[in-house]
Amino acid sequence: MAFTSSRCSATGFSETVETARNRVLLTRKKRFLTENNEAFLLGVSSDITDLKRTEGELKQANQELEEFAYRTSHDLRSPLVSSIKLLEITLKILRKGDTEKSEKYLFIVRESLQKLESLVTDILRLTRLRHTTSEIVAVDLTNLIENVLKKLSNLDGYHLLDIRLHIEPHLPLSLDISNLTLVLENLVSNAIKYYNPRSEAPYIAIDAAIKSSALTMRVRDNGLGFPESALPQIFGMFKRFHPQVSFGAGLGLYMVKKSIDKMGGSITLLPTASETVFEFSIPLTAQDIPQAS
Structure with missing residues (x-):
């Protein structure tokens, strides 16, 4: 003008x-x-609404990048340094012929390196998440969920859980299969790792239905849950809420949120006294939405 x-x-x-x-x-x-x-x-x-939104997203991305760089450099270096020191001690003990004590230290080193391997795996997955393009294909939800469960069936505690599925859309839906798989793998694996051993009937339930032009899914369990103080930071980077139960980098729920955002959806942790309930929605194309007869 x-x-x-x-x-x-x-x-x-x-x-x-x-x-x-x-x-x-x-x-x-x-x-x-x-x-x-x-x-x-x-x-x-x-x-300038879009400009301000982009500016805010860039500021958040820079803050996350700084935190990511600091935490990964620390978390990568720490187990390496401790493992090197323990191996030096183990070598001295072996020279003295104390194999029993040497074995004890080697188990500690193995555990430390397993944590490191878990962190590196999460970093690689996060890198792929940031740089890969969406792959929209026809997805059979029931088949996808069964494959996820099969992949996670080797985790400790899996066979103690009752798996409950309630999947309403039986026809294939056009979805981003890689991001949806990442979301389900992280939510289900968390439910397995943090099940409540004191519960008489531990379970994981996965529900799916089409509501308001979107696929809405819930992953529910009656496990250890989250403290109320954790809710505001539940999807934050490097957040761990039960470190005494299972080790991990604390990137799982962060990647879940990023994957949901990439699919144009939303996710929330619903407040409930008896269950941990993650509910997420992913918009569908018109061809995937059932038409009223």
């Missing part, structure tokens, strides 16, 4: 960022005087 004015001299200028009806506007105002000394104000507003 262009504005022209003749024989006018500028006497003032202002620039403000304003919010109106959930839109962010950059408003520029300029005061003019005519040759007859009459004052008038010229104002132009530009919609």
Whole structure:
């Protein structure tokens, strides 16, 4: 939009960022005087909502990158340093012929390196998540969930759990299979790792239905759950809530959230006294939404 004015001299200028009806506007105002000394104000507003949103996303990404760099450098170095020291001690003990004590230290080294391997695996998965493009294919949900369960069936405690499936959409749906698989693997593996050994009937339930033009899924369990204080940071990077039960990098739920965002969906942890319930929704294309007969 262009504005022209003749024989006018500028006497003032202002620039403000304003919010109106959930839109962010950059408003520029300029005061003019005519040759007859009459004052008038010229104002132009530009919609910068998308620019501000992108700016916010870039700031968040930079903060996450800084935290990621710091934490990974620390968490990668720590087990390596401790393992090297333990191996040096073990070598000295072996030279003295104390095989029993040497074996004890070697088990500690193995555990430390297993934690390191878990962290490296999560870092690689997160890197792939950030750089791979979506792969939208026809997905049979029941088959996908059964494959996820089969892959995780070797985890400790799996065979103690009652697996309950309630999958309503039986026809294939067009979905991002790699990101959806990552979400289900992380949520289900967490439910297995953190099941409650004191529960008489531990279970994992997976529900799926089409609601309001979206696939809505719930992964429920009656395991250890989360402390109320953890809820605001549940999807944060490097957050671990039961370190005494199972080791991990604390990136699983962070990757779950990023995968859901990448699919254009949303996820929440529903507050409930008896269950841990993660509910997420993924928008569907028109061809996947059942039409009323």
